[in-house]
Amino acid sequence: DIQLTQSPSFLSASVGDRVTITCRASQGISNYLAWYQQKPGKAPKLLIYAASTLQSGVPSRFSGSGSGTEFTLTINSLQPEDFATYYCQQVNSYPRTFGQGTKVEIK
């Protein structure tokens, strides 16, 4: 199984900050990676697929990059509604696996 390791696991930031979350895969997955946002008590929401393609309706302050084994999610100018937990997921092979999550909290 492909393991995904996110860093950091917890991040404290202020409104307006630029935030970067990293996801490392245990083996190469090309660009078959998605990023999800989850708020407490809610279902995950697809933000980015194919490592860098913004899902329809997602604000442009979110961006993704990477290929192979290292990926990043960047949030430019963090907004109050962005405080949430973020997960990466690989869809290169089965079983689909998720990273352990990165919780972004208000400083």
Next chain:
Amino acid sequence: QVQLVQSGSELKKPGASVKVSCKASGYTFTSNAMNWVRQAPGQGLEWMGWINTNAGNPTYAQDFTGRFVFSLDTSVSTAFLQISSLKPEDTAVYYCARTIAAAGSFYFDNWGQGTLVTVSS
């Protein structure tokens, strides 16, 4: 618009069974596969497997073989997750998630609201 509406919370005793439903609307149900994802309290997301809504054949992740069954009723655009011989460690929120084909693979673009299953004596 695409909607996945899941059945309500369940409280079950160990050894019982539960069946969670996921009713789809706003698209042709058999055009997109359906996945199931588990989230234990305070924990991350765990992919359980998926079901081909056209052919009806399920695929289970290794940790979800035996007691977990995915099924469909295409006449009402609904997917089901049944868990038998429930254990306290099955306590979790269970999500259904629709798959879309994009950029050479398949991504989870719409999710149900989640169903909390609590297993306690």
